[in-house]
Amino acid sequence: MAGKPKLHYTKGRGKMESIRWLLAAAGVEFEEEFIETKEDLEKLRNDGSLLFQQVPMVEIDGMKMVQTRAILSYIAAKIDMYVEGTTDLMGMIMYLPFQPADTKEKNLALIIERVTTRYFPVYEKALKDHGHDYLVGNKLSWADIHLLEAILMAEECKPDILSAFPLLQAFKGRTSNIPTIKKFLQPGSQRKPPADEKFVAVVRKIFNI
Amino acid sequence: MSGKPKLYYFNARGRMESIRWLLAAAGVEFEECFLETKDDLTKLRKDGYLLFQQVPMVEIDGMKMVQSRAIGNYIAMKYNLYGKDLKERALIDMYVEAVIDLNELLMTHPFQPADKKEQHFATIVDKATNRYFPVYEKVLKDHGQDFLVGNQFSRADVQLLETLLMAEECKPDILAKFPLLQSFKARISNIPTVKKFLQPGSQRKPPLQEKDVPKLMKIFH
Numbered sequence: 001m002a003g004k005p006k007l008h009y010t011k012g013r014g015k016m017e018s019i020r021w022l023l024a025a026a027g028v029e030f031e032e033e034f035i036e037t038k039e040d041l042e043k044l045r046n047d048g049s050l051l052f053q054q055v056p057m058v059e060i061d062g063m064k065m066v067q068t069r070a071i072l073s074y075i076a077a078k079i080d081m082y083v084e085g086t087t088d089l090m091g092m093i094m095y096l097p098f099q100p101a102d103t104k105e106k107n108l109a110l111i112i113e114r115v116t117t118r119y120f121p122v123y124e125k126a127l128k129d130h131g132h133d134y135l136v137g138n139k140l141s142w143a144d145i146h147l148l149e150a151i152l153m154a155e156e157c158k159p160d161i162l163s164a165f166p167l168l169q170a171f172k173g174r175t176s177n178i179p180t181i182k183k184f185l186q187p188g189s190q191r192k193p194p195a196d197e198k199f200v201a202v203v204r205k206i207f208n209i
Numbered sequence: 210m211s212g213k214p215k216l217y218y219f220n221a222r223g224r225m226e227s228i229r230w231l232l233a234a235a236g237v238e239f240e241e242c243f244l245e246t247k248d249d250l251t252k253l254r255k256d257g258y259l260l261f262q263q264v265p266m267v268e269i270d271g272m273k274m275v276q277s278r279a280i281g282n283y284i285a286m287k288y289n290l291y292g293k294d295l296k297e298r299a300l301i302d303m304y305v306e307a308v309i310d311l312n313e314l315l316m317t318h319p320f321q322p323a324d325k326k327e328q329h330f331a332t333i334v335d336k337a338t339n340r341y342f343p344v345y346e347k348v349l350k351d352h353g354q355d356f357l358v359g360n361q362f363s364r365a366d367v368q369l370l371e372t373l374l375m376a377e378e379c380k381p382d383i384l385a386k387f388p389l390l391q392s393f394k395a396r397i398s399n400i401p402t403v404k405k406f407l408q409p410g411s412q413r414k415p416p417l418q419e420k421d422v423p424k425l426m427k428i429f430h
Contacts, residue, residue, distance in 0.1 A: 052307050052340055063299065069278065070302030077295055 005030045005075075006059040008044060015068045016056045022075050028137045078136070086143075086150040089119050093153045097195040098209070108157060115154050120165050123147055127167040133174055140178065148175045156194055214239040214269040217253060219425060222414045223316065224277045225265040227309070227368060229413065231281060233406035234367045235288035241412065247428050278309070285364040297359045304345070304357055304365040308372045311341050315375045319417045320426075334383065337376050342387050345369060349389040355396055362400065370397045378416050 005023065009016035011034040023030050035041050035055065045053050051066045058065045065071045092111050099107050123135065132138040135147060151172050154161045162169050176185060184191050195203070203209075214232060218225035220243040232239050244250050244264065254262050260275045267274045270287075274280045285291040285301075292298045314333045321329045348357055357365040373394050376383045384391050397403055406413050417425075 051303065051344060061296075063296070065299060065303065067303045067306035070299060070306050073282075073302050074295065074299045077298070 004028075007032045008035065008049070008057040008059070009055050010035050014056075018068065019056060019058060019071055019075070022072055028075075086119070086146040089115060089150050090146075090153055093150075093157060096157070097197075097200050098203070111154075112158050112161065115157075115161060116164065119150070120154075120162075120168060123171075124165045124167050127171060133171075140175075144171075144175055145181070148172060148181065153194075213237075214267055216241045217244065217258070217266040217268070218264050219244050219428065220414065221417055221421065221425065223265075226414055227312070227371060228265060228267060228277060228280055228284065230367050230371045230406065231284045231288075231290065231364060233412065234362075234400070234402050235284065235290060236402045237284075237288065239412070244428060250428055281305075281364070290362065290364040290367070292359050292363055293361070297363075300358045301363050301365045304348075305368050307341055307344070308365075308368045311337060311372055312368075312375070315372070315379060318379070319419065319422055330379070333376075334380055337383060338386065342384070342390060345393075346387045346389050349393055355393075362397075366393075366397050367403070370394060370403065375416070 005028065007016060007019065007030055009032070020030075035044070041055070044050050044055070044057070049064050050057055051064070054066060056066065056068055056071065058071050060071075060074070065074060089111075092107070092114065096104065096107060096111065126135055130138075134140055135143040148171075151162065151168060162172065175181060183189060214237065216225055216228065216239055218241070220241075229239070244253070250264070253259050253264070253266070258273055259266055260273070263275060265275065265277050265280065267280050269280075269283070274283060282291075292301050311333075314329075314336060318326070318329055318333065345357065352360075354360045356362055357369065370393075373384065373390060384394070398407055405411060
């Protein structure tokens with residue numbers, strides 16, 4: 001999230017507390033501007049900062065968001081969203097070995113196109129915007145692990161697929177070196193290889209496809 | 210989806226009406242199981258159907274969903290009424306949440322004690338015409354589009370129309386100062402699925418009558 005979110009509320013729990021919890025749990029640093037007098041609230045209203053004249057209000061990603069649930073949903077989804085994207089991508093790559101020979105090449109081209117124009121630019125930009133080591137909140141999360149997995153799978157499709165994405169390359173190097181992940185990347189771990197012809201035949205038999 | 214969604218609630222608007230609107234707008238046929246007595250509610254609770262012992266409850270896609278907002282979110286997402294990306298969803302959420310707040314006021318009006326009713330009515334009219342409607346009027350004015358968010362029919366349009374109609378039931382000329390909301394109302398009402406829902410004989414519920422209040426109170430207490 002580009003720049004720190006800024007919370008506008010009184011210096012108490014109220015309806016803002018859930019939002020503080022979510023940001024804290026996600027490891028997202030935030031600022032707070034406290035409403036201490038009636039004048040403070042009037043000023044926010046007069047400035048047109050409060051869509052329905054009410055707080056909580058959170059300045060985030062260029063929006064002045066109101067409605068507690070809407071704010072919570074947005075923050076949670078940003079974390080989720082990164083994962084949705086990588087899941088979609090990996091789904092496409094996963095089915096590739098099961099494609100008939102004639103559509104395989106077309107689908108491979110589609111995957112490469114999607115990866116380089118739809119997915120990777122989003123993650124490259126996210127890393128660029130906040131300049132942190134990890135996708136969300138400057139702390140390892142499953143969004144990072146998922147992305148690394150997707151990167152490695154994409155590279156198996158096209159080895160130089162990261163050429164236009166310097167930050168993703170650095171991300172890959174960094175994340176691969178995390179001890180637990182490094183271990184998983186070693187031969188002999190429980191990580192599985194890409195599907196080959198033989199394996200495809202076995203799967204077809206098991207699932208009757 | 211295995212079979213039609215099945216709605217468990219009273220034969221009244223309450224917190225289920227927005228869900229009926231959404232399903233109807235999405236063109237989804239649904240069934241209803243009406244709670245008529247306290248025993249009906251007790252049975253649902255005993256059978257473990259109600260996660261938090263409350264209705265609304267909607268059987269959908271193999272789940273017994275509760276919490277009207279969660280149900281609304283699920284339906285909106287499933288039927289593509291939730292915008293095309295996260296920012297549109299955020300806008301839709303903001304608009305819908307505010308409309309739900311106004312709906313709460315409208316919904317609780319019949320249950321107000323007689324001496325508080327007039328004051329409550331004044332509050333409804335004040336909030337509607339000074340806090341909420343001006344916002345939506347401005348949104349429509351600023352982008353000049355037919356729908357509230359992303360130039361595409363969404364849950365926000367459905368829920369706003371529902372609220373506009375309920376507010377008019379409270380005070381027929383409540384939209385007098387809001388020309389764009391008036392044309393919005395006409396436009397959205399003409400969408401085929403919505404138009405169908407607005408016809409007599411649809412599953413849309415009528416406003417709560419004074420005489421029905423005691424019966425409802427009995428189910429709860």
